[in-house]
Structures are given as C-alpha cells and as structure tokens.
Amino acid sequence: KQEVTQIPAALSVPEGENLVLNCSFTDSAIYNLQWFRQDPGKGLTSLLLIQSSQREQTSGRLNASLDKSSGRSTLYIAASQPGDSATYLCAVMAHYKLSFGAGTTVTVRA
Amino acid sequence: NAGVTQTPKFRVLKTGQSMTLLCAQDMNHEYMYWYRQDPGMGLRLIHYSVGEGTTAKGEVPDGYNVSRLKKQNFLLGLESAAPSQTSVYFCASSKSLAGANYEQYFGPGTRLTVT
Numbered sequence: 001k002q003e004v005t006q007i008p009a010a011l012s013v014p015e016g017e018n019l020v021l022n023c024s025f026t027d028s029a030i031y032n033l034q035w036f037r038q039d040p041g042k043g044l045t046s047l048l049l050i051q052s053s054q055r056e057q058t059s060g061r062l063n064a065s066l067d068k069s070s071g072r073s074t075l076y077i078a079a080s081q082p083g084d085s086a087t088y089l090c091a092v093m094a095h096y097k098l099s100f101g102a103g104t105t106v107t108v109r110a
Numbered sequence: 111n112a113g114v115t116q117t118p119k120f121r122v123l124k125t126g127q128s129m130t131l132l133c134a135q136d137m138n139h140e141y142m143y144w145y146r147q148d149p150g151m152g153l154r155l156i157h158y159s160v161g162e163g164t165t166a167k168g169e170v171p172d173g174y175n176v177s178r179l180k181k182q183n184f185l186l187g188l189e190s191a192a193p194s195q196t197s198v199y200f201c202a203s204s205k206s207l208a209g210a211n212y213e214q215y216f217g218p219g220t221r222l223t224v225t
Contacts, residue, residue, distance in 0.1 A: 004152060032212060041221075043114075043219050044216040046213055099152070100145075102150055
C-alpha cells in the first residue's frame with residue numbers, strides 16, 4: 001500500500017524567506033506526482049504535476065523536484081508572500097490510484 | 111466553464127438518515143472521483159468512475175454507493191448515515207488516467223456533519 005508522508009505538518013516563516021516542503025512516498029513505481037494548494041474551507045488547486053520520467057517542474061516562483069528512486073519530492077516556493085499561506089498537499093499516482101499526504105500548513109508572516 | 115461543482119455545500123444529518131451528494135463537471139472528462147478528507151489525514155478515495163455507467167471501489171467504500179448515469183454527473187449516496195461519516199467530501203474529475211492529461215480537477219467540497 002502506498003504511504004505518502006509530508007513533514008513538517010506545519011511551518012511558519014517570515015515574508016521573503018524561501019519555502020521548502022517535503023513529500024516522501026513508499027512505492028517508487030509511481031506514474032506521476034502532483035502538488036496541490038488548499039485554502040481553508042476550500043477545494044484543491046493543482047500547482048504542479050511531475051511525470052515519473054521528469055526530474056522537476058517549474059511554474060513562476062514554484063519549483064518541484066522528483067527523485068523516484070529515493071521516493072522523495074520537494075516543493076520550493078521562492079520569496080514567500082503572505083498570500084502563500086495555505087495547506088500544501090502532495091499526491092502520487094500509482095497503480096491507477098492517487099494517494100495523498102496529510103499536507104503541510106504554511107503561514108507566511110508579514 | 112464552471113469546472114467541477116458540488117451540491118450541497120453544507121449538510122447536517124441525523125444518524126440513520128440518507129442523502130445524495132451531487133457532483134457535476136463541464137469539461138467532458140471521462141474519469142470522476144469521490145474523496146473524503148478528515149483532520150490530520152490526506153484525502154482518501156471512496157469510489158471512482160472511468161466512464162458513464164461504470165463505477166469502482168476505492169480505498170474506503172463501505173457505507174457509500176455511487177452512480178454515473180450521465181458522463182457529466184457523479185452521485186455519492188449515504189443510505190444510513192453514521193457519525194463516522196462526518197467529513198468533507200470532495201469530487202474530482204480528469205480527462206484520463208495516463209499522460210499529461212491525468213491532472214485531477216477538484217470541486218469546492220461538501221461539509222457533512224452526522225449527529
């Protein structure tokens with residue numbers, strides 16, 4: 001069974017600092033990995049999707065890396081802003097099933 | 111283009127009552143999913159559908175039934191609600207399971223409380 005872990009569960013940083021969010025998974029036979037953002041009381045917004053054959057994906061201030069062999073992905077958010085405050089979830093696609101981590105709740109202090 | 115919509119947004123049920131949650135998508139996606147999200151846990155897949163008229167069990171299907179009579183709609187039913195089904199329910203859809211089109215799009219969620 002695929003287990004997805006996100007550490008830490010919560011993170012608080014001052015504005016302008018770079019954010020590093022970690023995701024690890026137990027079954028390396030994944031098809032892809034997706035990072036989502038969830039605002040309180042809201043649904044999930046897809047941020048980045050990395051195919052298993054890719055090493056990283058970039059979108060604006062966001063960069064996600066994938067190391068399938070070690071079962072890890074990292075989401076980098078450069079120059080954080082208070083608007084980046086949210087919960088960030090990673091999800092891996094394996095065996096036609098999307099498995100989610102519990103998320104990292106980020107607070108960016110102005 | 112509304113994307114994925116869910117009805118209702120909130121609901122309170124008494125134990126033993128039944129209800130149906132409706133999910134609709136206007137992106138002509140083949141695949142649709144129902145998840146539940148509980149505090150401190152990731153989303154868990156309840157049921158999913160790979161096309162009109164087909165459904166399959168996910169990770170936590172007990173106590174739920176689903177139907178996909180039309181491609182754009184995916185219904186989640188609770189026949190006899192239990193307090194353990196208090197959760198936030200999310201519907202999602204995707205064009206396919208493989209390739210660049212896999213990305214799942216999520217609805218805003220339904221917050222259900224069973225007393």
